[in-house]
Amino acid sequence: MTGFIKGKREKRCIRHLLRRAKAPRLAAEYLASVLLVLTGLFLCSPVFLLLSGSITGEFELARALKPALLGGGGFISWEFIPEFPTFASFRKLLFYSPQFFLLFWNSIKMVLLILAGQLLIAVPAAWAFAVYQFPFRRMLFTLYIVLMLMPFQVTMLSSYLVLDKLRLLDTQGSVILPAVFSTFPVFLIYRGFRSVHPGLLEAGRIDGAGELRLFVVVGLPLGSPAILSAFVLGFLEYWNMIEQPLTFIKTKALWPLSLYLPEIGLGQAGFAFAASVVTLIPALFIFLLGQDYLEQGIAMSGLKE
Known part of the structure; x- marks a missing residue:
């Protein structure tokens, strides 16, 4: 006891x-x-x-x-809950601003064409870098990384001259074409494809699968997190781009929505706030929709070769 x-x-x-x-x-x-x-x-x-x-x-x-x-002295005073809430700015934006909708659809069209072009260019290029061994592979991939690190200001003049020769200046193609051949999605998707085990590909080849079949049946499903994360980041980048269209497009009717907001003066502050909220909605929706894939793709991009 x-x-x-x-x-x-x-x-x-x-x-x-x-x-x-x-x-x-x-x-x-x-x-x-x-x-x-x-x-x-x-x-x-x-x-x-x-x-x-x-x-x-x-x-x-x-x-x-x-x-x-x-422009006087003092500080701005702000209350997060207004005394008399009103939706007059949204009413003006949605019902009396046709220019806003024109530029909104310009942005939608440009971003979707850029992402579709990257799907056709960047994904096969990343698969080739990740799976196949060919001469000057490392040197070419290093060149891709160097180009990825260059800011737009460095390549602006050369891009302007090339687009001028192609007669694409003052068209939406002057923004779409360079973005389609961007090197960043190749780098990000390449890291995702590197996670595919070589033994899996060899087993598929032994079973008689061709290279295209391996790419479609094995590569795309296993690399889908990196592909989707590249597209999410691409949407957020190109939805908010300012420098490229401002440099290459002079006709305001061809501008994307990102150039509409700077045109609104301080005297239309409420209208500017409402336009910013509506502009934020697609980017927020895409981010929330692809957040999980974005995290997986960024984690894959840290894998060592």
């Missing part, structure tokens, strides 16, 4: 010690969670500002943005 009581006391002491050991860890996890939530709210504050400004009336916006609009 005495031994039984002693054993219960030892178990109670062990549970107490375990509880005390877990307490600092739980406190650290709670603190980390609080810090992450606060950081997330801070990073999302521009989006909250857009949403708030889009439903704020002109009088309230003029009062809040008075230092910026009139």
Whole structure:
């Protein structure tokens, strides 16, 4: 009986010690969670500002943005919940701004054509780099990486001269064609294809599968996370591009939507906020839809050869 009581006391002491050991860890996890939530709210504050400004009336916006609009002293005052919410800016944008819809569909058309072109060019190129051995393979892939690291400002003049020779300046093709041959999706998709085990391909060849069949049946399904992540990143990049269309397209009717927002002055602040919210919706939808694939593709891009 005495031994039984002693054993219960030892178990109670062990549970107490375990509880005390877990307490600092739980406190650290709670603190980390609080810090992450606060950081997330801070990073999302521009989006909250857009949403708030889009439903704020002109009088309230003029009062809040008075230092910026009139160029006087003082600081901008802002309330995330307006006193008198209104959807007048959205009504003006959606029903009385045909130019907005024209540029919106320009963006949709340009981005879809770019991604379709990359599907035809970048995916087979990445498969060739990842699977086949051919002369100067490493040197050519290194050249791809160097081109990927070059900013647009470096290649702008050469691109302008080539597009001028092709008679594509002041057309949407001047933006679409260079983007189709972008090297970044090749690099990202290549890393995904490198995860395909060579033994799997050899087994397919022994069974009589041709190279095209291996690419379609084995390569595309196993490399789909990297392909989809490249397309998600490509959509976000080309949906928001400014420098390329501003350089190569002079006719405003051919502009993408990303060039519409800078044309709105401070005197139309509410209209600008509403246009920004509508512009943000497709990018946010694509990001949320492909978030899992984006994470998998970025993880694959870190694989070593």
